[in-house]
Amino acid sequence: MARGQLSREEALACSGCRHACHVMLYADTTSKLFGSTPIRHIVLMQMRFDGLLGFPGGLVNPEEESLEAGLSRELLEELGLEVPITEEDYVETCRAPPLSSKSTSRLILHFYVKKMEEEQIREVEKAAASTAVDHGLEVMGKVRVPLFRTTHNGGLSFFLSHSFIGSARSQLISSLLRLGLVSPQTMEKALRKSLRMHA
Ligand code: GTP
Ligand code: MN
Ligand code: MN
Ligand code: MN
Ligand code: MN
Structure with a gap:
């Protein structure tokens, strides 16, 4: 298991x-x-x-709901429609990056990936901008991630140079590589370019 990662069972056993x-x-x-x-x-x-x-999702209370039921509830709030999530969609669990180097975080992050049909994703995008109760409040809008590189080296590299919450940036990068949605070569070039943009 990678650094900072823990099993779902270990995580759920943590009191507090x-x-x-x-x-x-x-x-x-x-x-x-x-x-x-x-x-x-x-x-x-x-x-x-x-x-x-x-990513869409949010805080769940394992004493009242399963992780997947809690995630589906958050999706209803943030996407405006039901997207059933099951244990088959579960990927990994890690601790949130600590706020200071001396503390360990009490926030545990569970990450899921779900493949849909293009039509379903389009429904999600429509609902997110119309029926989602959190639209314009907790969530300002859905965005698609550009996975390609444009002629001027833009696309994925510019996207990765934005600021991300928690470990969302590394969750994105490792998922794109693991699922083969972006080749290692394209990712390497995009990462190099995105670091230069921050310098
Ligand atoms: P409230 O309903 O206002 O409480 O928000 P929420 O339940 O939707 O919670 P939120 O989505 O903000 O997630 C809770 C915490 O998880 C955040 O404060 C971040 O620390 C962390 N977090 C949020 N989004 C992501 C993400 O995409 N990836 C990771 N790794 N962590 C995230
Ligand atoms: Mn929420
Ligand atoms: Mn949220
Ligand atoms: Mn919430
Ligand atoms: Mn909320």
Whole structure:
């Protein structure tokens, strides 16, 4: 297990810990950017109220609901429609990055990935901007992640140079690589470029 990671069982046994669940929803697509560049995949993130990018989801209370039921409840609030999440969609659990180097975080983060049909993702995007009770409040809008590199090295690299909540940036990068949505070479170039933009 990678550093900072813990098993779901260990995490749920922690008394006094808070839990949050977030999910990366994605779909394959045949759409083309400018009518010529295949975009291949749709990956959803959101602009949060605090200006940071993150995944849909939120705090769950394992004493009252399962992790998956809590995540589905958050999705109803933030996406405006029901997206059933099951244990099959579960990926990993880690502790939130501590606020200071001396403390350990009492916030535990559970991460999920769910593949959908393109039509379903489009329904999510529509509902998120219309029926979601948190639209314009907790969540400022859904965004698709550009997975390609444009001629001027933009696209994924510029996206990765934004600011992300918690470990959302590394959750995004490792999911894109693990699912093969972005090649290691493209990711390496995008990461190098995004670091230069921060310098
Ligand atoms: P409230 O209903 O206002 O409490 O918000 P929420 O339940 O929707 O909680 P939120 O989505 O803000 O998640 C709770 C905490 O989890 C945040 O304060 C962050 O520390 C962390 N967090 C939020 N989004 C992500 C994410 O995409 N990835 C990771 N790793 N952590 C996140
Ligand atoms: Mn929420
Ligand atoms: Mn949330
Ligand atoms: Mn909440
Ligand atoms: Mn809320």
